Amino acid sequence: MILNKLYFILPLILLVNSCTEGNTSSAVVDGDVETLAAVDTTGLAQATFASGCFWCTEAYFERVEGVKAVISGYAGGEKPNPTYEEVSAGATDYAEVVQVYYDPEEVSYQELVEVFFATHDPTTLNRQGPDIGAQYRSIAFYRNPEQEAIIRTYIQQLEESGAYKNDIVTEVQPFERFWEAEAYHQDYYRRNPNDPYVVSVARPKVQKFEANYQDKLKPEYVQ
Template sequence: MVTKSILPFLSILFCFIACSEATNADRFQLTASDVQVQQEDTAGLPSGVFAGGCFWCTEAYFERLQGVKAVISGYSGGSQKEPTYKQVSAGKTDHAEAVQVYYDPQQITYQELVEVFFATHDPTTLNRQGPDYGKQYRSIVFYKNAKEKKLVEDYIGHLNEAGTYKNKIVTYVQPFKEFWPAEEYHQDYYRRNPQDPYVMSVAKPKVRKFEDNYRDKLKPEYIK
């Protein structure tokens, strides 16, 4: 267990290490009775799949948006079947940490999801997001049809032409094949682990900034 007396020190330390290294043995021992993943009925809803670094942060952004009904953390982009967090975080698969976002198109569009995705991570860094580095943290949009593919490519072109970022976007745009949900203890990780040093030092500042910038798109419970 991490004591309160050393949390400030660890918060600084965890700014320089990867998401994969921020999980200790205690959290690996969580069971289904310890953690209840709350999923709304997603039958018939479309979904988008995105990879933009550590899925703890990416999940927290999307689940705050009006019209988003469920966000599942998991793995996608590789060929390995039933990958585990231990394998993916160590770079032993071709998968990236990703999220599957179920949404109501009457409340939020796929275009808006794409815009939020690009605004909440650095799409110009290859195989890296902040302290998290490796191919498992690469930036990807997984499209499910030709319309989505064109929308994403057009938006990337727009961002590059507008000079939104100092460097050129290196986000992969590739067809969706399969999504593997992550272990249960990763679901809704940000909310359920507020004292995790990585969450406190890396994720929380990003999520707070997101809430300030997207106040008009937040669900009521996230408006402060």
């Protein structure tokens, strides 16, 4: 179990930058974008989480040993074919999510749930740092009763341990459908290192994750 909480409160000065205000108009788009169709996910297990801006969430899980692919997208809503413009404007019921493809022989679903809770604040309703709105709400999606039990048990453990001053507001929902986000969102953190949001918000959080959880990282991220 991850005992140390990663999430920390950013200085107020960082509130000027949000995921919605990122440099999407000039985002790097090149030939190495790994969309869902381009990734061989045969035989891999899946997990889906919403924990704020998917640019950050994707970067965390990409670093975890045993995770083979992470795709940014949308889930938790009903409208077919949602777009980033609709979701980021709060015009749908969707949340920004990541779809994690992993080898369960290398990393367990339990460990992914622990990473999920360690990398965001599950006590803030419809908000993560400078990102405000239901599209940034905390959701753990489950695909079977076993996954649901793991999520609910871990939430109970966190609450009983007093890890958080406030109540956990993370939604626990059955997974229904994932819509892949536009190509320029995929691997956004790596491919847009100079984006103001990446520099001021995402990078400090990702670097702290790397520093605190060396035992969970792929070799290339171990310091």
